[in-house]
Amino acid sequence: MARILILFAHPALEKSRVHRRLLTRVPPGVTLHDLYEAYPEFDVDVPREQALLLAHDLIILQHPFFWYSTPPLVKQWEDLVLEHGWAYGSRGTQLRGKWMINVLTAGGRAAAYHREGYNRFTVRELLAPIEQTARLCGMHYLPPYVIHGTHSLGEAAIEREADRYAAFLSALAADEYDLHALAPLPELDLDRLPPAREAAR
Template structure:
């Protein structure tokens, strides 16, 4: 079985209905590690060697976060800047992540129709995630389509549970 690492970054998790359910549903899944960055690094001082060690031990990396201003929360950006360093993740000697699978799991406040060409946000979610795609590519990882949940503020409890089940199914399939 493959090992799955969820790099979870939500600065206001206490306000989140959806992300708490998604992450909570993984607590009993074998070979899944949830690395809660805001819990681990409230001071933003990232332990680079620890984080790199986690990456080395896992086969699938999921960047799980709410969609903040068309990107990720600041601590996840800091994680990218520090952890995926030259000589480790990319460059002539940087092959540590080669062949690993990567993807985003994101939640948005806007409906799916707002993330279409010509919609309110003018672009598709996948367009906004191109820096993640390119980062994975630079690190010689295989980037998969993101798992996206739109309009989280309007979801019923039943819909949240349906998405939670879909996420758990995705994680199970990636771990095979």
């Protein structure tokens, strides 16, 4: 079983329609850590965060897309937690071999996130600083899992997204995906993924 840590960052969870629903479906065994709940004053507890990272294999940054990026507490978390000599540098090897992925919701539709589209870049391109940060720390980066067009999602569609996310998390936890095969994709589109294989028994 892969040990999964969700680092969740939403500064206004009380107004959220999509993440609030996704969180209710996180399977048992997956660690959910709400950064804004833990650090409303941005006073990130570095030893606690580093211990959490060490105890997991796959780190999910789950957040809404804000100005083509993450909410600011994720940046604060990176600045403080990913220390030289711990996460990177010649003696900073603690995160080597782990996996990182962004799971995000975006108001913009999928068609807008293309070279010829309204937003001119793909979501993966826009998240390049996080991908490169993960690589600098010796981690593997999975393509982003994006729920697009949130403003036009009705209740039933949000429920379907929550079902899909729950199934995705369960399959990840059971090592059902060949992560190295997924890594080059521009985005993790669950409708187009190779089917999760039977977990090795």
